[in-house]
Amino acid sequence: MRRGAVGVAALLFAGVLIGALLGLPAPGAGLPPLVTAQMGNSGVTHPVTAVLLNFRGYDTLLEVAVLLVALLGLLAVQRSERAVAPGAAVEPVLQTLARRAAPLMVVVGVYLLWAGASRPGGAFQAAAVLAAGAVLAHLARLLPAWSAPRAWLRTGITGGFLVFLAVAVALLGGGALLQYPPAHAGLLILLIEAGLTVSLALLLAGLFLFLSEEGTRR
């Protein structure tokens, strides 16, 4: 009965949404022409990176804060003292594979970071690959789960955000928050992206490794 009602409501909602989408006017010019017109001043040559780090860099700054808050929330509910030790079961094939894959993933991560300026890529993608490497190593029992974050880990996790914030504030002198001088925009964006790659990789890996109990001796 209740399921049926929810199903009918969901169907109705889907119908309304489809109706709304069918009624949309033909796409006008919108923002893409504006982005293209300003590409020369953005410091990078890939439009997505230009929007994410320059035109709407402030959004990205706050989005990194969202990720940080998510990790903080996770840490806040974590039981304070958990004994985390390498477990017993070892899969030799998996371990060998993970050992081979890890360096490749680091190379891919760094490549994605560098490529972001001119083609699809960037800090978020690079960090996701690096974090996946850490998760893989963890699942192969090469890397133990993390308990409470130590000083080096806290520094790594917040470092990228603080660099981003520091650049944003330093640019206040030249006009507005996050207003890059066109001549140095490329370099500053690379600096921010490099910091973010490290921090986001640790952060995304942390979302998995702080929760994991694998490798805990019971």
Add this chain to the structure above:
Amino acid sequence: MTDPLPWLVVLPLAWASVAFLLGPGRGAVLAAFGVALQCALAFELAARVQAAGALRYAVGGWGSPLGIDWYVDGLAVLMLGLTQVVALPLLLYARSYFGHAGAAGRYFWPLAGFLIGGMNALFVSADLFNLYVTLEIVGLAAVGLVAAGGGAAQLAAALRYLFATLLGSGAFLLGVALIYGACGTVSIELLGPLLAGEAPRAVYVAVVLMSVGLFLKTALFPFHYWLPPAHGGAAVPVSALLSALVIKASFYLLLRLWLDIFAPLVQPLAWLPAVLGSAAILWGSWQAVRAEHLKLLVAWSTVAQIGYLFLAFPLLATQAAALDAVVFQTVSHALAKAAMFAATGVVIHVTGNDTVAGVAGVAQRLPLTLFAFALAGVTLMGLPPSGGFLAKWLLIDAALAEGAWPLVLVVLLGGLLAAWYVFRVLRQAFLLAPPTEVAVRAPRLMEWSALLLAAASVALGVRGIELARLIAPVGAS
């Protein structure tokens, strides 16, 4: 002096990250200095807005529609000021509170910093997508604070809150996407003229989705189901921050949208929030009257007081006093509810009992704290000369001018019910205490910050004219 505006957003984010760097449980002093500085910045900004009118700031120097704009008018600066002014005593209170609460306070300081930074960013943003991001920061930080260091019941409340807040921001985001699809921009300034004319169907769907999402986040009846367990179960400083400020942030956004770009579309629907608000006042107050636990009583009172914020919606288009009423209710409730939770925390700390029955004897043991609770109660009941009285007076005045007498009835009935649940606690407090065991001393800092907030909520009624002048440009436009 440099422009205070960017610092109001950057500063809390910075001290929050540094507090996390310092380690679990650290950063209290840093936070207090940070918020004190933010208070000064907010007042400086208020002076500038009053002198030169609303400010526009292009983040990144691009300007809308390519970049993101900030827009600060009287209403925004008022919310900025309110947030910093309420947060400062609450953080001092929290320092004392978490001094003896152990695990719950491990990540309080960084989360509180991101919460305040997110709210400040929300108040100044003039870009729908950016507003969504700020909603996410505020929502996730609030959920983290509720969940911190709690048992199973508290985690369940936090999870329910998480689902509610994610559903709310999800609906908001879907609305933003539809508006971008229909209009090709997310800048509020540019959307104004676009939505004033013939709007496509998608925009109507978007307006409904975004409004419902914000109702859910503001806990307007019947979307209030998540609030009592979350606000009643969290650590006391967290309950105070959430009840006083966090729900006001999503309410502010709703008010801003309904007054500005949604105004031509929602005019026929303006009675709906008032009906829901009336139900919230009656149901919330009744539940507060019946509540057994002290913090639940205060949390249900929040559900009721939110109702008053929505009562004025049908009057906003024609009565200038209606907006003043909303603003006074927002400010006085924030101060009074922060004070009431703070006082409740002291009582629970000293008596070790969180039921209404356990308040017996508090009049002798904690006269200062009980005075703070009573003063906050005066504002919630709407007795003169408090800020709550001014808010309700303006509301009744505007409703009578419009001939909307049912609203007047609801306001009067709500005041009576509020008196009932406040006097329930006060009466119990004056009963003779059972023979006391070992007496726990009340931390001075906690008692005085509660009293300060309560006194401010009452004094607001006397010095209300300054606030009214600050928002005058908004009312005129």
